[in-house]
Amino acid sequence: MNCIHCVFHVAGLLAAFAYEDISYKKFAIQSHTSTSANSEASNAVDGNIATCMRTGDIGSTSNHKTVWWKVDLGRVYNIYSISIHFKNYDGYRCKNASVYGSNCDTPCPTNCKENTCHMQNGTCFACKPGWTGTYCNTKCGKGWYGVNCSQHCVGHCKYNMSCNHATGQCDKGCASGWTGTTCNKECTDGTYGHNCVKNCSGHCLNDSPCNKQTGHCNGGCSPGYTNGDCSKEDISYKKVATQSPTSTSVNSEARNAVDGNIATCMRTGDIGSTSNHKTVWWKVDLGRVYNIYSINIQFKNYDGYRCKNASVYGSNCDTPCPTNCKENTCHIQNGTCFTCKPGWTGTYCNTKCGKGWYGVNCSQHCVGHCKYNMSCNHATGQCDEGCASGWTGTTCNKECTDGTYGHNCVNNCSGHCLSGSPCNKQTGYCDGGCSPGYTNGDCSKEPFNNNKPNPSDTGAVTVGGTVGSSVIVVIGVILAFLAIRLKRKSTNMAKRQSLMMETKPIDKEKPNTGLSNIQSCGSNTNDIEETTYALPEKTKRGPPTNKNIAVRNMKAQITNMSLNENAGFKSEYHDTKERRTYIATQGPKPKTIADFWTMIWQEEVCNIVCLTNLTEGTKNKCAQYWPDINDKLQGGTLTVRHLEEKTYAEYIFRRFKIHNKSTRTDRQVTMFHFTTWSDHGVADPLSLVVFHRHVIRATANSSGKYTVVHCSAGVGRTGTYIALDALYREGERTGKINVPMYVRTMRKDRMNMIQGDDQYRLVYLALRDAFSGRSKCLKTEKFLSYYQEHSCYTNCGDVEQKKLYSSDLEELLSLRKEYTQQDYISGRAQISANYSESVFPVEEFLCHLSYIKGHNTYYNAVLLQSFLEKDSLISAQYPLPDNTEDFLRLIKDFDARVVVFLCPLKDIESTSIWYPSSEGQTKFDGMFYIKNLSSTKAANVTINRLNIQPTGFNQMDITVLECPKWREKQKTSDKRILLDVIKAVKTEKTNEKGRVLVLSSDGATRCGPFFVVYNVLEQISVDREVDIFTAVRQIQIRRPECVSTVEEYQLCYDAVAEYLLNDCVYGNC
Structure with a gap:
């Protein structure tokens, strides 16, 4: 190396986030200076990258055998970093070498052309054929090859594979009928097959x-x-016959x-009773003996005498014509049908009409509305199961008359709808409300009148008084008895109502072998959810003791349980010296807050799990026993300061510091507050599991002695969560669990732990979700390593290669919740209002529009939650031409301030009806007045600001985003487009309140990757973690069709990796 062109910067620590160049303009010397102009040693520290120091030559032709450069910093420093800058030209250093960097010791990227690259940053000047990108690390896409991936594969490769990304050749050979180096030459006459090798x-x-x-x-x-x-010779050809x-x-x-x-x-000639000939024969003399391979009889091409008008065909007229041939007649030789019976098609009339078609040649379209969204009968066009709600007639194409409703319109409305309006023809409900004096959805119930005299009132009082007196006497006796018993009890009782329960902590070093196959037994998700669950105490003899649930077989075990769910479990709870102890307690009341924090301090608690809200409905459930953020709470010797708070869609994490004045010591306590579980109700199983997993990760290194778990009363929700946590840890440790026995164990110490069959059932469902579809949560830096290891998920030239992403997707699809027909009742009742008949909204999450007389209340849209906000997102289909006003009502009713179209607006048929395309233009659509305020075009996103004014309501400003480069016919998007539109949405959300409405053709395709990446970016910003797998699972709970292809799942990974590599601000990722 004959020269060094650099600026040498030595940086020392100046402040927390800034560094000083302590070498700047200090005294510098070097071993010997080059004879080139302006090469002094001081150039390296003058702060100007345009000037450089340079030594003279060294080596065999020089007197100098070593080279050095020094700078005198003036005093001793703690050096933070040394930064060497190169002059901006590619002259001498590392010239023609396959290395780069300050010491010329880093190999150039493998796929750089001639193995040469930029001496400073290692970027390739050109790539080897088959590669592209700054570092030539991106393989040519399918169908392209050569230098800069500029050549299109023109050949016909075997198995329909793409050509080699470098050479353009077919690695597995040519397809049948083609030959040549790139398989672009058709076989010459007389040859055929792969590579034309056969004659x-x-x-x-x-x-x-x-x-x-x-x-x-x-x-x-x-x-x-x-x-x-x-190829077979006819040995009878022209022989004597x-x-x-x-x-x-x-x-x-x-x-x-x-x-x-x-x-x-x-x-x-003829044979039979009118002929002299009674037998008939035909012979051929082959000339010698042959081994006969086959005898082929061919018929003359006419339908004259043989099998005439019979329902048979073939050489002996003994093969019945196909069943669905019209009039049971067919071709005498091959049995093909001349015409098919109604409802059938095909050469042999063995193909039933496709869904939605019926009749002769399947030429008629079903026009009716059949029950359960079934297609009409393929032969008659009628609905075999009857008509859908709201329809009647032979083919169910007649709407119910006013005053009737339901399947085949057999039900009568109550007649008590407001203003005499007809009831809903599907449900019988009075959508506009009831006439005065009537209630219920269908206005069929007359409210109870407390003012009416009741002739039995006097009798009721007398009986009530008599019974009441008896009850009082009985209660008095019981109380006296209990008082005597209580005196005999030991007085050494705890002053607070708490419960300690124990289980084994997770062994973080132990692999989860054999515990991930919960779904491997062939049962679907609904099997578990349809099982009847009864608490152990509700059975006569308690849980049997002959069998545990193996975690890997848990789903099949639950599916096969009888109505008495305890039939098949064994009592075998493993207790060890390494115990994790819970304190189960009721929610603090205002008078017990000080006692609660005293307990937290005395019992060395570092973690609190809260499962109740402060108020639910009109009832107070728990006092706010913690101070507001950055505030403090004082009581006795303890001071509690609120340090930090993180709010998620379904839970809140809070961090406190407790200071004890007496001991002058501090302790930090973390509170995990699950906010979406009502008293006596049930939480969503997956939501509870996601919360539980987050708690486990956050407390993995906790030093606390106990974990406090509480709800309002400290029994129902508290017992359910403790059972989930304890049994999950037990399953991780031993591979088997015993739910009934653990519930009995809890109830020995505290009665009523887990209240009701629904909460008991939730334990099973949550455990199922915990052991299946394991969390794939990674820190951001580990995610990038994981992504780079699996980035070649497509076939990469090998059709048999299967990568992890496709395996993940298969697992996700197997875990999707399966809904019933009833769960899609609104969507199926409004077929014409759906873009697709394959994606309907789940009833539980459907966005019901407000009632307006003469308008529908249905739109194919569902509420979703983001990572940080509950029900803040909406997934919807594009507006149909007949439903644009309903689309605008959706925006108004659900306060959607940001509306995202994942395609160009011009690609949607209905756009011209409601959208004013130029600034200042206005449109009228039903009850809405829409004005275009401004439009801004960026590379991948167009931002349109509109004002909509609904008649009789306040006006609202909305932002409509569209993706002009993501055409409707494209299956997937470039990750850059997806990230840019999400970035635009987040910018708008910062300035606007309200929900984000995202639309695609069916409300699932394209929407899925958007919501997954949107949520994962929020996860990165708050926790610096990535869990795409769980994000997809949560979206699929409400829109099962989201992210149902490998391409969309891969797009999620590509977009998140792109964000972390190029978009993420340092310190936030």
Whole structure:
């Protein structure tokens, strides 16, 4: 190396986030200076990258054998970093070498052309054929090859594979019918097959060439040859033939059967009662003995006498015609139908009409509205199961008359709808409300009138008084008895109502072998959810003791349980010295807050799990026992300061510092507050599991002695969570769990732990979700390593290669919740209002529009939650031409301030109806007045600001984003487009309140990757973690069709990786 062109910067620590160049303009010297102009040692520290120090040459031709450069910093420093800057040219250093960097010791990227790269940053000047990108690390896309991936594959490769990304050749050979280096040359006449290595038989009719893919003679065989490729010789061809008797018809000789001409035939004379001939025969003399391969009889091409008007065909007229041939008649030779019966099609009439079609030749379209969204009968067009709600008639194409509703319109409305309006023809409900004095959805109930005299009132009071007196006496006796018993009890009782329960902590070093196959037994998710669950105490003899649930078989075990769910479990709870202890307690009341924090301090608690809100409905459930953020709470010797708070969609994490004045010591306590679980109700199983996993990760290194768990009363929700946590840890440790036995264990110490069958059922469902679909949560830096290891998820030239992403997706699809027909009742009742018949909204999450007379309340849209906000997102389909006003109502009713179209607006048929395309333009659509305020175009996103004014309501400003480069016919998007539109949405959300409405053709395709990446970016910003797998699972709970292809799942990974590599601000990722 004969020169060093650099600026040498030595940086020392100046402040927390800034560093000083302590070498700047200090005294510098070097071993010997180059004779080139302006190469002094001081140039390296003058702060100007345009000037450089440079030494003289060293080596065999120089007197100098070493080289050095020094700078005197003036005093001793703690050096933070040394930064070397190179002059901006590619002159001498590392020239023609396959290395780069300050010491020329880093190899250039493998796929740089001639293995040369930029001496400073290692970027390639050019790539080897088949590669592209700054570092030539991106393989050419499918169908492209060569230098800069600029050449299109033109050949026909075997198995329909793409050509080699570097050479353009077909690595596995050519497809049938093609040859050449790149398989772009068709086989020459007389050859066929892969690479054209096979020869035709040479016996095709009229010496025509055989098919170059199959070798068959498409035009038939030369006389004397048969088989598809005419390779088999007809040994009877033009041999001597005789018959008896011969027909008197012209040209019916025996030789016609072996002349190779299907237009001529042999024919015998008549036989039977009116003929002298009682038998018939035909013979051919082959000339010698042969081993016969087959005998092929061909019929003359007319339908004259044989099998005439019979429902049979074939050489012996003994094969029945296909069942669905019209009038049971078919071709006498091959059995093909002349015409099909209604409802069938195909050569043999064995293909049923496709969904939505019926009749002769399947030419008529179903016009009715059948029950359960079934298609009409393929033959008659009628609805076999009856009409859908709101329809009647032979083909269910007549809407119910006013005053009737339901399937086939057999139900009568109550007649009590407000203003005499008809009831809903599907449900019977009075959508506009009830007439005065009536209630219920269908206005069929008359409210109870407390003012009416009741002739039995006096009797009721007398009986009530008598019974009441008896009850009081009984209660008095019981209380006296209990008082005596209590005196005999030991007085050494805890002053607070708490419970300690124990289980084994997770062994973080132990692999989860054998615990991930919960779904491997072939049962679907609904099997578990349809099982009846009864608490152990509700059975006569308690849980049996002959069997545990193996975690890997848990789903099958639950599915096969009888109505008495305890039939099949064994008592075997593993207790060890390494115990994790819970304190189960009721929610603090205002008077017990000080006692609560005293307990937290005394019991060395570092973690609190809160499962209740402060108020639920009109009832107070728990006092706010913590101070507001950055505030403090004082009581006795303890001071509690609120340090930090993180709010998620379904839970809140808070961090406190407790200071004890007496001991002058501090302790930090973390509170995990699950906010979406009502008292006596049930949480969503997956949501509870996601919260539980987050708690486990956050407390993995906790030093606390106990974990406090509480709800309001400290029994129902508290017991459910403790059971989940304890049994999950037990399953991780031993591979098996025993739910009934653990519940009994808890209830020995505290009665009523887990209240009701629904909460008991939740334990099973949550454990199922915890052991299946394991969390794939990674820190951001580990995610990038994981992504780079699996980035080649596509076939990469090997059709048998299967990567992890496709395996993940298969697992996700197997875990999707399966809904019933009833769960899609609104969508199925409004078929014409859906873009697609394959994606309907789940009823529980459907966005019901407000009632307006004469308008529908249905739109194909569902509420979703982001990572940080509950129900803040909406997934919807594009507006149909007849439903644009309903689309605008959706925006108004659900306060959607940001509306995202994942395609160009011009690609949607209905856009011209409601959207004013230029600034200042206005449109009227039903009750809405829409004005375009401004439009801004960026590379991948167009931002349109609109004002909409609904008649009789306040106006609202909205932002409409569209993706002009993501055309509707494209299956997937470039990750850059997806990230740019999400970035634009987040910018708008910062300035606007309200929900984000995202639309695609069916509300699932395209929407899925958007919501997953949107949520994961929020996860990165708050926790610096990535869990795409769980994000997809949560979206699929509400929109099961989201992210249902490998391409969309891969797009999620690509977009998140792109964000972390290029978009993420340092310190936030």
